[in-house]
Amino acid sequence: xxxxxxxxxxxxxxxxxxxxxxxxxxxxxxxxxxxxxxxxxxxxxxxxxxxxxxxxxxxxxxxxxxxxxxxxxxxxxxxxxxxxxxxxxxxxxxxxxxxxxxxxxxxxxxxxxxxxxxxxxxxxxxxxxxxxxxxxxxxxxxxxxxxxxxxxxxxxxxxxxxxxxxxxxxxxxxxxxxxxxxxxxxxxxxxxxxxxxxxxxxxxxxxxxxxxxxxxxxxxxxxxxxxxxxxxxxxxxxxxxxxxxxx
Numbered sequence: 001x002x003x004x005x006x007x008x009x010x011x012x013x014x015x016x017x018x019x020x021x022x023x024x025x026x027x028x029x030x031x032x033x034x035x036x037x038x039x040x041x042x043x044x045x046x047x048x049x050x051x052x053x054x055x056x057x058x059x060x061x062x063x064x065x066x067x068x069x070x071x072x073x074x075x076x077x078x079x080x081x082x083x084x085x086x087x088x089x090x091x092x093x094x095x096x097x098x099x100x101x102x103x104x105x106x107x108x109x110x111x112x113x114x115x116x117x118x119x120x121x122x123x124x125x126x127x128x129x130x131x132x133x134x135x136x137x138x139x140x141x142x143x144x145x146x147x148x149x150x151x152x153x154x155x156x157x158x159x160x161x162x163x164x165x166x167x168x169x170x171x172x173x174x175x176x177x178x179x180x181x182x183x184x185x186x187x188x189x190x191x192x193x194x195x196x197x198x199x200x201x202x203x204x205x206x207x208x209x210x211x212x213x214x215x216x217x218x219x220x221x222x223x224x225x226x227x228x229x230x231x232x233x234x235x236x237x238x239x240x241x242x243x244x245x246x247x
Contacts, residue, residue, distance in 0.1 A: 040097035171218035
């Protein structure tokens with residue numbers, strides 16, 4: 001049915017808005033996370049930021065996140081500053097605290113820390129400047145930091161390193177399964193007493209089709225990773241005795 005431009009925008013706005021039930025669910029969950037952190041660690045303050053705090057969160061919720069800033073006691077800074085594992089160890093401690101209640105929380109890769117740590121540090125500085133805005137230079141710093149925090153958070157959300165790592169790992173496992181299947185085909189199936197030309201042809205076509213599907217579905221890798229893997233193969237890292245023609 002025909003609609004006007006205004007009607008289309010109204011419909012788009014409606015599609016993006018979260019429902020009352022979704023809003024209640026999000027509120028309950030973010031409150032629960034803050035309660036768990038405050039119960040398991042010494043916390044001076046927690047507050048919300050990002051789209052949820054600005055009431056601009058949109059659907060779908062599975063692609064959204066809630067930004068929660070936790071201002072920890074100074075003792076954590078002294079304990080993890082340049083020692084005892086540093087900031088990554090502190091983030092691991094926060095993760096372990098959450099896992100006691102949220103046992104199915106996805107694993108956080110160390111690859112995320114190059115973005116996560118600066119965001120946490122700058123967020124802490126922003127929190128500090130909230131209490132010192134009477135000083136002009138501190139207020140100016142607050143403005144600068146408040147710009148960097150959403151930028152870093154946005155980059156983390158856009159790059160989504162956890163999801164990319166999982167996709168590459170799944171592809172690697174799929175290729176490994178295919179490699180094992182091809183090895184079994186060559187070393188066992190081809191020499192079976194009841195093997196037929198038709199059956200072997202069907203099997204090889206199935207393997208080729210699976211490889212084509214993997215090539216289409218697998219995520220692309222950086223050129224540097226490709227060159228490193230290629231060098232490893234040329235150096236014999238992927239060689240198996242069963243694959244040699246003389247075996």
